[in-house]
Amino acid sequence: MTPAQDPRTTDKAMPLDPMPAKATTKGAKAARKTPDIVRPYGDTTGDGMVQVSFTLPVPHDKRAEGAALQLAAKMGLEPALLVHAKPMGPDFTFFVVYGSATHLVDLREVTVVEREFPLLSPTEVNKAIKGRLRRKLVVVGACIGTDAHTVGIDAILNIKGFAGEKGLEYYREIKVVNLGAQVLVPELVARARAEKADAVMVSQVVTQRDAHIHNTTTMSAAFREAYPAGQVPLLVVGGPRFEEGSAPKLGVDRIFGRGTTPGEVASYLVHALAPSDPRSKEK
Amino acid sequence: MKPLLDLDPADVRRARTLARKAGRPVVKLAQSHTTVSVERATLRLAGLGGADHERVPWVNHLVDAVRAEVGLEHGITNPVFDALRRGEAPDLLTLAQKAASGSVQFRLPEGRAATAAAKDARREVSRGIRTIDKQRAARDRLIKRHGDPEQRPWIYLIVATGDIYEDIPQAQNAAREGADIIAVIRSTGQSLLDYVPEGATREGYAGTYATKENFRLMRAALDETSKELGRYIRLTNYASGLCMPEIATLAGLERLDMMLNDSMYGILFRDINPIRTFVDQRFSRQIHARAGIIINTGEDNYLTTADAVEAAHTVTVSQLLNEYFAKEAGLEDWQLGLGHAFEINPEIPDSFRMELAHALLARQLFPDAPLKWMPPTKHMTGDVFRGYLLDGFFNLVGAMTGQGILLVGMMTEAVVTPFLSDRDLALQNVRYVLNAAGGLTEDFHPPRDGFIQTRARGVLSEAIDLLTTITEEPGKAPLLEAIADGTFGLMKRPANAGKGLDGVVVRAEGYDNPATTLLETGETR
Numbered sequence: 001m002t003p004a005q006d007p008r009t010t011d012k013a014m015p016l017d018p019m020p021a022k023a024t025t026k027g028a029k030a031a032r033k034t035p036d037i038v039r040p041y042g043d044t045t046g047d048g049m050v051q052v053s054f055t056l057p058v059p060h061d062k063r064a065e066g067a068a069l070q071l072a073a074k075m076g077l078e079p080a081l082l083v084h085a086k087p088m089g090p091d092f093t094f095f096v097v098y099g100s101a102t103h104l105v106d107l108r109e110v111t112v113v114e115r116e117f118p119l120l121s122p123t124e125v126n127k128a129i130k131g132r133l134r135r136k137l138v139v140v141g142a143c144i145g146t147d148a149h150t151v152g153i154d155a156i157l158n159i160k161g162f163a164g165e166k167g168l169e170y171y172r173e174i175k176v177v178n179l180g181a182q183v184l185v186p187e188l189v190a191r192a193r194a195e196k197a198d199a200v201m202v203s204q205v206v207t208q209r210d211a212h213i214h215n216t217t218t219m220s221a222a223f224r225e226a227y228p229a230g231q232v233p234l235l236v237v238g239g240p241r242f243e244e245g246s247a248p249k250l251g252v253d254r255i256f257g258r259g260t261t262p263g264e265v266a267s268y269l270v271h272a273l274a275p276s277d278p279r280s281k282e283k
Numbered sequence: 284m285k286p287l288l289d290l291d292p293a294d295v296r297r298a299r300t301l302a303r304k305a306g307r308p309v310v311k312l313a314q315s316h317t318t319v320s321v322e323r324a325t326l327r328l329a330g331l332g333g334a335d336h337e338r339v340p341w342v343n344h345l346v347d348a349v350r351a352e353v354g355l356e357h358g359i360t361n362p363v364f365d366a367l368r369r370g371e372a373p374d375l376l377t378l379a380q381k382a383a384s385g386s387v388q389f390r391l392p393e394g395r396a397a398t399a400a401a402k403d404a405r406r407e408v409s410r411g412i413r414t415i416d417k418q419r420a421a422r423d424r425l426i427k428r429h430g431d432p433e434q435r436p437w438i439y440l441i442v443a444t445g446d447i448y449e450d451i452p453q454a455q456n457a458a459r460e461g462a463d464i465i466a467v468i469r470s471t472g473q474s475l476l477d478y479v480p481e482g483a484t485r486e487g488y489a490g491t492y493a494t495k496e497n498f499r500l501m502r503a504a505l506d507e508t509s510k511e512l513g514r515y516i517r518l519t520n521y522a523s524g525l526c527m528p529e530i531a532t533l534a535g536l537e538r539l540d541m542m543l544n545d546s547m548y549g550i551l552f553r554d555i556n557p558i559r560t561f562v563d564q565r566f567s568r569q570i571h572a573r574a575g576i577i578i579n580t581g582e583d584n585y586l587t588t589a590d591a592v593e594a595a596h597t598v599t600v601s602q603l604l605n606e607y608f609a610k611e612a613g614l615e616d617w618q619l620g621l622g623h624a625f626e627i628n629p630e631i632p633d634s635f636r637m638e639l640a641h642a643l644l645a646r647q648l649f650p651d652a653p654l655k656w657m658p659p660t661k662h663m664t665g666d667v668f669r670g671y672l673l674d675g676f677f678n679l680v681g682a683m684t685g686q687g688i689l690l691v692g693m694m695t696e697a698v699v700t701p702f703l704s705d706r707d708l709a710l711q712n713v714r715y716v717l718n719a720a721g722g723l724t725e726d727f728h729p730p731r732d733g734f735i736q737t738r739a740r741g742v743l744s745e746a747i748d749l750l751t752t753i754t755e756e757p758g759k760a761p762l763l764e765a766i767a768d769g770t771f772g773l774m775k776r777p778a779n780a781g782k783g784l785d786g787v788v789v790r791a792e793g794y795d796n797p798a799t800t801l802l803e804t805g806e807t808r
Contacts, residue, residue: 211489
């Protein structure tokens with residue numbers, strides 16, 4: 001049994017007082033110390049309580065319930081409480097289980113991609129583009145391949161916007177060309193060249209058979225082939241199922257995930273294409 | 284029953300008149316053009332199917348060959364049946380095969396030769412039409428035997444695995460769990476294919492290809508399940524995209540029961556050429572009318588791309604246009620599954636009351652249509668618990684406003700393809716609400732000048748304003764101008780652009796299409 005799985009160890013790592021933060025937290029955030037080791041929170045600090053639901057391909061009976069508890073134990077729920085079991089047809093049973101997770105979360109081992117650019121208001125974005133680029137910034141956007149879900153690209157590009165923020169069409173200094181759904185990659189490349197796009201934005205929602213990965217790599221390869229080295233427009237993809245940090249692997253400059261707002265995208269475009277210090281220009 | 288909303292009958296009449304005014308020039312346009320897909324559908328009715336070793340359908344080969352030699356302005360059938368009469372090949376299939384290798388000479392027959400070819404064409408095409416008639420009769424018989432669902436709305440569930448052999452058990456299970464209608468979502472790429480794939484298919488993206496064989500397999504499986512459950516399970520697919528007339532034809536031949544078939548969806552959301560769409564639409568709706576198929580229109584799409592409060596009236600306008608185009612093509616009220624959706628931002632105060640107002644407005648404008656009520660998608664955030672509550676409220680509106688078809692909402696919307704358990708929970712949600720509140724229609728009477736009535740009247744008057752603006756656009760077909768201006772869903776779609784434009788042909792004097800004739804006259808021979 002590894003220390004992490006040993007309930008006694010976990011109990012020790014579950015003090016009533018939050019553990020003192022050992023790693024130095026920077027700046028103002030240090031005001032309130034968070035512990036390095038945490039457990040899930042049900043209604044008491046350190047109780048480790050989580051709730052899961054799942055289906056097993058077995059008919060509902062005592063054995064099925066035992067099987068559900070066995071799975072819960074293997075998932076690290078100890079003790080686990082089977083609160084709901086319901087047959088779904090003759091061959092399946094649905095379970096809801098509550099239990100205390102024996103696993104610990106070490107916050108020091110968590111890596112996140114921090115936003116590498118400052119968030120700007122629409123006015124600041126327009127000013128930055130006008131002052132530094134001295135022309136309109138051109139964005140060409142599309143849903144490529146078989147993907148017909150324009151929700152993502154529309155949320156970012158359409159003036160309507162998303163989450164209370166207006167889309168890029170609203171920005172005076174950004175020219176938006178939204179090609180819509182099911183655009184073929186060669187068509188996208190051609191339009192990007194015709195419009196002299198500074199950035200190309202692609203949305204990928206459908207993930208069946210890794211369509212989003214496949215489409216994105218096809219797209220980035222096509223751009224690299226069509227443009228001389230170093231002149232490829234900024235390639236940005238968005239979608240709910242991209243792995244964080246996989247941009248280089250896919251051959252694109254930036255990936256945006258679920259919940260991204262138009263303001264974030266606009267700020268990123270300024271950061272990447274019209275930086276305050278030209279030497280730090282990424283592209 | 285006394286109507287729940289006090290709408291001014293003069294307003295309602297005015298809205299319909301305007302829809303007719305906007306729609307009529309487009310119908311004229313549809314009557315003066317044909318498309319490659321309409322001509323291919325005609326050949327399919329005459330019995331030509333199958334594809335070559337590269338899976339290019341024979342109907343595509345034959346239409347392309349005739350178009351290259353004599354054009355399609357006079358219709359496909361006269362040159363084709365003239366070639367058969369001249370002994371170029373013993374049958375359509377052989378003719379298509381020979382045409383594919385370029386070894387057939389086509390001509391435009393004249394005089395007696397033309398009369399004879401037209402007669403042959405009509406005989407062959409009418410066989411297809413009679414098969415559609417027989418399938419319609421078979422459906423009526425099976426409904427009589429097995430019965431319709433006990434409750435309204437009918438419960439509509441989606442399956443989409445990409446593999447028809449996976450879809451079949453899923454669909455059968457869904458029916459056993461309570462679905463009355465099974466929709467097999469199409470592979471997303473299909474709407475932009477200018478041919479219909481052949482055979483049983485096992486791979487598709489986010490859906491399964493619509494093919495004749497897939498239709499046949501699924502319908503046969505659901506016939507078994509209908510028998511097992513003592514309830515006729517309806518099958519739905521999509522007559523949209525570049526091959527809509529052909530897919531409608533295959534649906535009629537294989538006894539599908541409902542088809543998604545919106546008059547403007549392809550233009551706005553798939554960037555298909557407007558004229559291509561309206562020509563294909565008219566033919567496919569005529570087929571649906573003949574086949575007794577219920578169409579489902581796609582108004583939900585307007586609400587997912589624009590704000591559901593601000594754009595509420597565009598739904599009404601689209602419903603009125605869809606109704607006009609449908610009736611013009613011969614569809615009856617019971618065949619109009621006009622769409623609308625629960626897409627108002629739940630953070631807005633009174634969002635539920637507005638949903639009720641919009642749903643009631645649709646209900647009252649189209650009292651005899653089986654309205655299709657579609658669940659929230661735009662404001663499903665990934666918080667499945669909140670989503671489950673939202674779906675419950677969606678179901679409640681459906682129950683309170685007497686909707687005809689209820690597309691079951693999944694709490695996993697925008698998260699993953701639903702788990703078995705998600706579907707089960709979703710159906711529990713529907714059953715609970717229908718069971719607990721289905722009778723509310725009896726008690727629920729929004730007061731005369733209350734919020735709901737006022738809102739519904741407001742939406743109707745905005746719809747009338749928009750229709751007025753559309754009909755006042757300059758040009759021969761104001762609706763096309765409006766579409767080009769971005770009136771619907773913020774997308775600008777000019778009539779001289781879009782996919783499939785090269786497949787549009789202006790009909791010449793003397794254009795003949797026996798399928799259109801039989802569909803318009805109702806004749807069987």
